[in-house]
Amino acid sequence: MKGKKTLTFLLMDAPFENARTTTALRLIDIAARRGYDINVFAYEGAVYLPFAAQKQHANAVHGHDVVQEDHPLPREWVEAVVLEAAKNGGRVDWVNCGLCVDERGAVDAVAGVRRGSPADFWKMATASDNTLVIATK
Amino acid sequence: MADYLMIESRDPFDSSDVANFLALAEGLSKAGNKVTLFLVQNGVLPARHGARSAPLAVLAANGVEVLADSFSLSERGISANRLIPGIKAAPLDLVVDRLAAGCRALWH
Numbered sequence: 001m002k003g004k005k006t007l008t009f010l011l012m013d014a015p016f017e018n019a020r021t022t023t024a025l026r027l028i029d030i031a032a033r034r035g036y037d038i039n040v041f042a043y044e045g046a047v048y049l050p051f052a053a054q055k056q057h058a059n060a061v062h063g064h065d066v067v068q069e070d071h072p073l074p075r076e077w078v079e080a081v082v083l084e085a086a087k088n089g090g091r092v093d094w095v096n097c098g099l100c101v102d103e104r105g106a107v108d109a110v111a112g113v114r115r116g117s118p119a120d121f122w123k124m125a126t127a128s129d130n131t132l133v134i135a136t137k
Numbered sequence: 138m139a140d141y142l143m144i145e146s147r148d149p150f151d152s153s154d155v156a157n158f159l160a161l162a163e164g165l166s167k168a169g170n171k172v173t174l175f176l177v178q179n180g181v182l183p184a185r186h187g188a189r190s191a192p193l194a195v196l197a198a199n200g201v202e203v204l205a206d207s208f209s210l211s212e213r214g215i216s217a218n219r220l221i222p223g224i225k226a227a228p229l230d231l232v233v234d235r236l237a238a239g240c241r242a243l244w245h
Contacts, residue, residue, distance in 0.1 A: 005237040019178045020146060023229070026208070030233045130236040134244050137147075 004090070006037040008124040008131040014045025015074040021049065024134050025077045028092070032081045035088035039124035040095065041116070044136070045104075047096040050078040052108040075110050082112040095120045141165050141172045142240040144232065145180040149189045155180075158245045159192050166201050173240070175232055176224075177206040181215060190221045197223025204231065 009028060013020045031038050042049055056071045058064060082092045095116035101107060125131040143162050149155040159174070166172045174196060176184055183189045184205045197203045204227040205220060217226045236242055 007233070007236055023146065023177055026229055027233060030230050034233070036237070130239055130242060132144075132236060132242045132244060137152075 004036065005031075005034075005130075006039070006128045007031050008039040008041070008121070008128040010041045010043060010121060010131070010133040010135075011046040011049065012044045012134065012136040015049050015051075015054070017045075018136070020134055020136070021046075021074060025074070025081065027132070028081045029077075029084065032085035032090060032092065033088060035085070035090040037090050038081070038085055038092045039128060040092065041097070041118075041121040041124060042094065042100075043097045043118070043121075044100050047100045047104060047106045047109075049074045050094060050096070050109040050113045051075055051106050052110050079110050079112070093124070095124070138169050138171070140235070140238070140240045141170055142175060142232065142235040142242045143172060144175045144177060144242065144244045146178040147245060148179040148182040149192075150182065151179065155183075155245075156192065158243075159196060161243075162196055162201050163199065166196075166199060171202075172200075173202040173204065173235065175204050175206065175227070177209050177229070177232075179209075179213075181205045181209045181213065184210075184220050184224045185215055186219060186221055194221050194223060197221075 011024050015021055054073045054075045056066050058066045059069045085092045094113045096113055098115045098117055145158055147155050162172050162174050183193055193203055203224045205224055207226040207228050210226055
């Protein structure tokens with residue numbers, strides 16, 4: 001693809017906690033729709049973003065069952081951007097920090113996620129057109 | 138001279154260090170760099186009239202391009218006509234545009 005770009009994102013926030021996660025996935029989704037090659041290095045709590053065991057739940061306070069509540073799951077967002085990038089001729093290389101995974105027991109991740117180390121982030125950044133670090137507060 | 142993309146996700150009511158980030162934007166601009174300040178999430182709150190918006194107005198008047206994420210504005214019920222002069226609504230796509238163009242990007 002002419003003009004194809006490679007962008008790297010470093011994420012640190014755990015899911016369900018901060019709007020930074022939503023904004024990060026919005027940015028990645030935009031890049032995926034353009035068919036860019038996208039690298040994501042998930043550090044610390046962010047390794048739970050693609051955690052395969054995330055489940056929807058009901059909301060008794062609002063009187064919603066599981067279907068009515070339709071609680072969004074970040075693992076589905078991760079799967080969606082991986083598919084979207086592939087559909088448009090790009091790819092998402094999502095690397096979970098291995099030590100962060102072990103500390104948290106976040107071993108089971110959705111398809112398209114691999115294990116790595118901060119050295120992978122350095123390699124990704126070096127090989128990219130640009131890198132955005134979205135650090136936690 | 139370089140192009141900088143500075144992304145402010147915090148608001149001055151919650152985070153006192155927003156002032157430091159804006160000071161950095163001012164300093165980079167005064168040093169001759171092209172600086173874009175992109176407000177996102179609660180970072181759009183001071184883009185309104187009377188909401189501690191003075192520092193943003195000063196930046197905009199002194200050559201910093203100040204933009205506010207249109208989605209973040211909509212989420213918070215802020216219409217574009219409530220923004221102070223010098224600040225424009227823009228889609229998040231602009232951030233990806235600037236990243237792809239090689240801007241030096243900082244997130245706060």
